[in-house]
Amino acid sequence: xxxxxxxxxxxxxxxxxxxxxxxxxxxxxxxxxxxxxxxxxxxxxxxxxxxxxxxxxxxxxxxxxxxxxxxxxxxxxxxxxxxxxxxxxxxxxxxxxxxxxxxxxxxxxxxxxxxxxxxxxxxxxxxxxxxxxxxxxxxxxxxxxxxxxxxxxxxxxxxxxxxxxxxxxxxxxxxxxxxxxxxxxxxxxxxxxxxxxxxxxxxxxxxxxxxxxxxxxxxxxxxxxxxxxxxxxxxxxxxxxxxxxxxxxxxxxxxxxxxxxxxxxxxxxxxxxxxxxxxxxxxxxxxxxxxxxxxxxxxxxxxxxxxxxxxxxxxxxxxxxxxxxxxxxxxxxxxxxxxxxxxxxxxxxxxxxxxxxxxxxxxxxxxxxxxxxxxxxxxxxxxxxxxxxxxxxxxxxxxxxxxxxxxxxxxxxxxxxxxxxxxxxxxxxxxxxxxxxxxxxxxxxxxxxxxxxxxxxxxxxxxxxxxxxxxxxxxxxxxxxxxxxxxxxxxxxxxxxxxxxxxxxxxxxxxxxxxxxxxxxxxxxxxxxxxxxxxxxxxxxxxxxxxxxxxxxxxxxxxxxxxxxxxxxxxxxxxxxxxxxxxxxxxxxxxxxxxxxxxxxxxxxxxxxxxxxxxxxxxxxxxxxxxxxxxxxxxxxxxxxx
Amino acid sequence: xxxxxxxxxxxxxxxxxxxxxxxxxxxxxxxxxxxxxxxxxxxxxxxxxxxxxxxxxxxxxxxxxxxxxxxxxxxxxxxxxxxxxxxxxxxxxxxxxxxxxxxxxxxxxxxxxxxxxxxxxxxxxxxxxxxxxxxxxxxxxxxxxxxxxxxxxxxxxxxxxxxxxxxxxxxxxxxxxxxxxxxxxxxxxxxxxxxxxxxxxxxxxxxxxxxxxxxxxxxxxxxxxxxxxxxxxxxxxxxxxxxxxxxxxxxxxxxxxxxxxxxxxxxxxxxxxxxxxxxxxxxxxxxxxxxxxxxxxxxxxxxxxxxxxxxxxxxxx
Numbered sequence: 001x002x003x004x005x006x007x008x009x010x011x012x013x014x015x016x017x018x019x020x021x022x023x024x025x026x027x028x029x030x031x032x033x034x035x036x037x038x039x040x041x042x043x044x045x046x047x048x049x050x051x052x053x054x055x056x057x058x059x060x061x062x063x064x065x066x067x068x069x070x071x072x073x074x075x076x077x078x079x080x081x082x083x084x085x086x087x088x089x090x091x092x093x094x095x096x097x098x099x100x101x102x103x104x105x106x107x108x109x110x111x112x113x114x115x116x117x118x119x120x121x122x123x124x125x126x127x128x129x130x131x132x133x134x135x136x137x138x139x140x141x142x143x144x145x146x147x148x149x150x151x152x153x154x155x156x157x158x159x160x161x162x163x164x165x166x167x168x169x170x171x172x173x174x175x176x177x178x179x180x181x182x183x184x185x186x187x188x189x190x191x192x193x194x195x196x197x198x199x200x201x202x203x204x205x206x207x208x209x210x211x212x213x214x215x216x217x218x219x220x221x222x223x224x225x226x227x228x229x230x231x232x233x234x235x236x237x238x239x240x241x242x243x244x245x246x247x248x249x250x251x252x253x254x255x256x257x258x259x260x261x262x263x264x265x266x267x268x269x270x271x272x273x274x275x276x277x278x279x280x281x282x283x284x285x286x287x288x289x290x291x292x293x294x295x296x297x298x299x300x301x302x303x304x305x306x307x308x309x310x311x312x313x314x315x316x317x318x319x320x321x322x323x324x325x326x327x328x329x330x331x332x333x334x335x336x337x338x339x340x341x342x343x344x345x346x347x348x349x350x351x352x353x354x355x356x357x358x359x360x361x362x363x364x365x366x367x368x369x370x371x372x373x374x375x376x377x378x379x380x381x382x383x384x385x386x387x388x389x390x391x392x393x394x395x396x397x398x399x400x401x402x403x404x405x406x407x408x409x410x411x412x413x414x415x416x417x418x419x420x421x422x423x424x425x426x427x428x429x430x431x432x433x434x435x436x437x438x439x440x441x442x443x444x445x446x447x448x449x450x451x452x453x454x455x456x457x458x459x460x461x462x463x464x465x466x467x468x469x470x471x472x473x474x475x476x477x478x479x480x481x482x483x484x485x486x487x488x489x490x491x492x493x494x495x496x497x498x499x500x501x502x503x504x505x506x507x508x509x510x511x512x513x514x515x516x517x518x519x520x521x522x523x524x525x526x527x528x529x530x531x532x533x534x535x536x537x538x539x540x541x542x543x544x545x546x547x548x549x550x551x552x553x554x555x556x557x558x559x560x561x562x563x564x565x566x567x568x569x570x571x572x573x574x575x576x577x578x579x580x581x582x583x584x585x586x587x588x589x590x591x592x593x594x595x596x597x598x599x600x601x602x603x604x605x606x607x608x609x610x611x612x613x614x615x616x617x618x619x620x621x622x623x624x625x626x627x628x629x630x631x632x633x634x635x636x637x638x639x640x641x642x
Numbered sequence: 643x644x645x646x647x648x649x650x651x652x653x654x655x656x657x658x659x660x661x662x663x664x665x666x667x668x669x670x671x672x673x674x675x676x677x678x679x680x681x682x683x684x685x686x687x688x689x690x691x692x693x694x695x696x697x698x699x700x701x702x703x704x705x706x707x708x709x710x711x712x713x714x715x716x717x718x719x720x721x722x723x724x725x726x727x728x729x730x731x732x733x734x735x736x737x738x739x740x741x742x743x744x745x746x747x748x749x750x751x752x753x754x755x756x757x758x759x760x761x762x763x764x765x766x767x768x769x770x771x772x773x774x775x776x777x778x779x780x781x782x783x784x785x786x787x788x789x790x791x792x793x794x795x796x797x798x799x800x801x802x803x804x805x806x807x808x809x810x811x812x813x814x815x816x817x818x819x820x821x822x823x824x825x826x827x828x829x830x831x832x833x834x835x836x837x838x839x840x841x842x843x844x845x846x847x848x849x850x851x852x853x854x855x856x857x858x859x860x861x862x863x864x865x866x867x868x869x870x871x872x873x874x875x876x877x878x879x880x881x882x883x884x885x886x887x888x889x890x891x892x893x894x895x896x897x898x899x900x901x902x903x904x905x906x907x908x909x910x911x912x913x914x915x916x917x918x919x920x921x922x923x924x925x926x927x928x929x930x931x932x933x934x935x936x937x938x939x940x941x942x943x944x945x946x947x948x949x950x951x952x953x954x955x956x957x958x959x
Contacts, residue, residue: 033816033817033820034816034828034830035813035814035816035817049746052725052728052746053746053750055728056750191722191725195725195726195728195729195731196717196722196723196725196726196729196731197726197729197730197731274716275718275722276722277715277717277722277726277731283716286716287690287716289833290690290718290833290834290835291690291692291833291834291835292833292835292836292838292839293835396796397796400796400797401796404796405796405799510836514836514839514840515805515829515830515831515832515833515836515839515840516795516796516797517797518796593809593830593832594832594833595832595833595836596797596829596830596831596832596836597830598829598830602809602830602832605809605832606809608718608720608721608722608809609718609719609720609721609722609809609810610720610721610743610809610810611720611721611724611743611746612743614721
């Protein structure tokens, strides 16, 4: 009964909203010319300017920010001189490519199996063959530094949060916030304090990867079997002893999994970090985006994918390697030890060779095939854009004219109070009084900031992209949920989609759709689909088999089972997927400022290059956060209520 | 099991430690390195447009030939690069259009203006050249509204699409539209490549387009008649982009070089090269055209250097 009333209420509200929007079109839209500042954005800009001016004078910089910057710069530089950049007057780094390949192969072989070592070696060689050797090494250096520092901070905090409920409670909002906040947003503020360069890039990566280390570590500590811990306490262990001797060793396996996840998070940041001067594979990707060279984008993108698989396999293999069911015999252990020692000696020889033979030190040009790869990619893209023009442009125009433009008219070209009122009422109906009040507060802040119109443009694109994502995602999710064959088939694509930075496929999208809002939307869809498919698929699979059997026995068709049984039962998962999808989409729509999507992302990017708009860029970043939190809270509350 | 694991990791650690010690020893390959260490190691900012790449690459090749180690770092133009200069990541911008937006950094003595680089920049709004023949009066801004409906796209709605320059470039499109009461909507393109694409496709397919563009650029060679397709606006005031009324057209801009105080005070050969570097729009276009034609930037730069020994000699002071 209540359900019916709710949907009627929403429908009536929508009709009134559209009607009012029609008659009040163009009034009080709060549109602000791109080059203009409000008093708030100007004040923020002035504040930023004075912070920058004080870099050499203020105590906070001299005793806090600058030492941190120097420490991180030094740390990364040490790794880089080892494997990537020549030191001083040298023409090769300390260890040439052959030596690095040998070390990586040996390290993986020593900690896991020969098969993984072979896979990792060939991926590394492939990066070299793409002409990306030095960029790859820089990425290694950056990732290693960021992961090392993230774990040094994240694991202790995670253990603490695992032991104390209060600490977990204090940390949780920050962890949530760090995951909602699109990465593009905190680059500029960090650069203000740590300047453009390696340090800012490393810290930005850490902001993204530390929460994951904390979450998984605390989860690991919390989910271990309590019996051994109780036993150790009853036998007179101190808290410290039971932590070090019992809890941490028991949680070790999961903490190693946390390391794997932290590495992947850090790596996914590698591309965008190039915007604030990080060395590595991000550079050729960003370059390719700016000069719109789809081929170069593909070459660098492949290298990113290879590095992602390489790091994923080697870290997860190390975690799994110890799970042998039959303990090895002493002979096996001895033999294995001899093999490892022998290959270790071979590694030393390889390092020595990589320092004496030039072609083993610097990747030889004759072994670079980037041009061929780029040519194939360019040809394919040109073919697609010329021959499938009708489909790509037709679809783009269809969505733009019939979905995007009407929605933008409704949200952005109506008076601000109308749209704001509609959102608050929507929140009230689907998520309850508390969330409605929160939305009112957050949205009012957006109005005060002066960037309401831009926020509505970004929101429009986010909504359209999320809708399209959900259509595709639910269909694929049903398929995956109903057939394990489909699951096995799609899993590699889903995994790849989740580790691949969105920047990489923004370039082919730009090639297909040109500088339009739809380019950002299409990229957002691709980025968000994997997570939606995974959550929906799990939800469908979780529906008890007995219910489906009962429905089949009652004579339901497959279609009826899906629509009447599985989808309603998986409603909660679908709402959760929509929430996650929307946050993922928002992150990409913001990056879309680079390819013509306008809105808040464009203002953030503009703030980075025009000093007079710096404050506006910062404020736009905050507005993105406000918008993200509002969306997240409304969607989560509605999923909880379902 | 446990014991053997410990042993194995210990062996691995030892071997890697040994490898690192080995790496510390001198390498025979490195002994072949160049001798002129006076110049030092310097950072050169790389911006995305092809004219910039041409200028920067020529400067880099001349510097390298004189014993400098040059790190080329790609950055977006504007504040990001000035900040990078203050942080010491890069030392030189070889072509800046910004008209004094670097003042704050100069005041702090982090960077300084090193004079014009010889290139003259001219920004403007261009229509696809085929339109000039078909609609002869389109080049007068007063007539643009008459043709606005031709320029409609899915993204500009009921108005004409006005493809605006990328974020870092000097742009006053919105002001021009409102001051001249034009029925157009500024579309943020995000990159120069997008503008090139818009104009190239429009000319090839004979579709309408109005886009921000600028000289010097090799596109003027590729699309004949583009130089005669610049829309004329009633010129009056222009002091700086932030204060311009918008009635005005973009003025000609003298492009300048910027460098860190650290470099200019160092007495390095590189400082001399940067100080003296100057060439014409035609010079830049010839190198840029080679790069666009698929030649490696460094090869294209060397080709020009070999063909113009006198000019290069003058830069070395």
